[in-house]
Amino acid sequence: MGTSRLFRIFLVLGSAFMILLIIIYWDDVGASHLYLHTPVSPGPKTPHTPPQHHPQTSRTPSFLSDIDAFVNQFLEPGTGDPTDPAPADTTNQSERAEERYVPRREWKIHLTPVAAELRERQEQRRKLLQEMCANDGVAFPGKNRSFDDIPNKELDHLIVDDRHGIIYCYVPKVACSNWKRIMIVLSESLLQDGVPYRDPLAIPRDLVHNSSMHFTFNKFWKRYGKFSRHLMKVKLKKYTKFLFVRDPFVRLISAYRNKFELRNEDFYRRFAQVMLRRYANQPTPPASVDEAFAVGLHPSFSHFIQYLLDPQTEKDMPFNEHWRQVYRLCHPCQIQYDFVGHLESVEEDAEHLLRQLRVDNVVEFPTSHRNLTASSWEADWFSTVPLEARRELYKLYEPDFRLFGYDRPDSLLNE
Known part of the structure; x- marks a missing residue:
């Protein structure tokens, strides 16, 4: 009698453990992919071949390998052919929303291929990244560390869309607002009256940069605990990863214009007051940005560059994400990125990327030329910056110049 009761107890505990395990790893990894409309890695359809079993050394399967197998069955890429059946829609909208929500047709037949020069452009950019990362002559902090060595707090710019198998690393001042809008539309993380937004520009501006709208790598640990790094690696392997960059010096000009030439209370208190005290002979700068602007006071571009080059800056805190x-x-x-876009060719690159992701019939990249900083302005902006400071600044941002194929600005550095 005692043995039978003990057996039933073990059976109940074992069943409870398996149910708990499924619930933990079903969230966002399993269930979300049952309605994955768009394939992760489109390619030619190939006949299914049974897995080949190779001799292995006697080793007990690890728990992580079991988790890997469980996750992979939901992350397996589709073929991308229009004839593939679309998985059932299992979105958890309210009944009222479901009555008005018409599932979007996310298959699209492209009658013409992507231009050869665009494919070649991407191949060259990816190849350059690989070469620069393998080049011992290009050195910068953290270059040779492994992915596991990257602190969790430094993974906060990697946005994940599990619906379409996309990972986007956003770079401020490189059209990141519009790309974040697109990620919100694709992931359907924001609803209006129970229906997901379809127009990126209709998303309220104050929500675009709200961290709750985006599921980023640094949030994995809260959901997956000690298995978060393993799941990151699975998604990095399976998903399409992209980023957009721009000329590093022009990006700095854009950051300065946006954060210090315009009224921004937060940036004034956190950074502008520091610059005014250190470099503008203002021991007691105005308490608010409105007071400062009323008397025509704000840091100059030269002050901003001094701030970036000052060793005390990074001793106080890491660089702000905008610079x-x-x-x-x-x-x-x-991270081996599948697509590297440049702001200088953003319209062509955006069209190419959305087509590569097979979502170009779902969303379009919203173009905007508001407050666009032109690279031709560099000479004017840096005219007040001493030559030696320009050279030091180039050393600080040289890895970005070389990794992403931007020419050394000799006209600014050889005067």
């Missing part, structure tokens, strides 16, 4: 180097935001030597 932090791309290699520190997106870790291009640890």
Whole structure:
């Protein structure tokens, strides 16, 4: 009698453990892919071949390998052919929303191929990244560390869309607002009256940069605990990864214009007051940005460059994301990006990328030329910056120049 009761107890505990395990790893990894409309890695349809079993050394399967197998069955890429059956829609909208929500047709037959020069452009950019990361002559902090060595807090710019198998590393001042809008539309993470947004520009601006709208790598640990890194690696392997970059010096000009030439209370208190005290002979700068602007006071571009070059700056805190180097935001030597877009060719690159992701009939990239900073303005902006400071600044951002194929600005550095 005692043995039978003990057996039933073990059976109940074992069943409870398996149910708990399924619930933990079903969330966002399993169930979400039952309604994955768009394939992760489109390619030619190939006949299914049974897995081949190779001799292995006697080793007990690890728990992580079991988790890997469980996750892979939901992350297996589709073929991308229009004839593939679309999985059932299992979105958990309210009954009222379901009555008005018409599932979007996400298959699209392209009658003409992507232009050869666009494919070649991407091949060259990916190849350059690989070469620079393998080149011992290109050195910068963190270059040779492994993905596991990257602190969790430095993975906060990697946005994941599990619905379409996409990972986007956003770089501030490189059209990131519009790309974040697109990620919200694709992931359907924001609803209006129970229906997902379809127009990126209709998303309220204050929500675009709201962290709750985006599921980023640094949030994995809260959901998956000690298995978060393993799941990151699975998704990095299976998903399409992209980022957009721009000329590093022009990006700095854009950051300065946006954060210090316009009224921004937060940036004034956190950064502008520091610059005014250190470099503008203002020991007691105005308490608010409105007071400062009323008397025509704000840091100059030269003050901003001094701030970036000052060793005390990074001793106080890491660079703000708006002027932090791309290699520190997106870790291009640890993550093999499938697509590298440039802001200078954003319209062509955006069209190419959305087509490659097979979502170009779902969403379009919203173009905007508002407050666009032109590269031709560099000479004017840097005219007040001493030559030696320009050279030091180039050393600080040289990895971004070389990794992403931007020419050394000799006209600014050789005067």
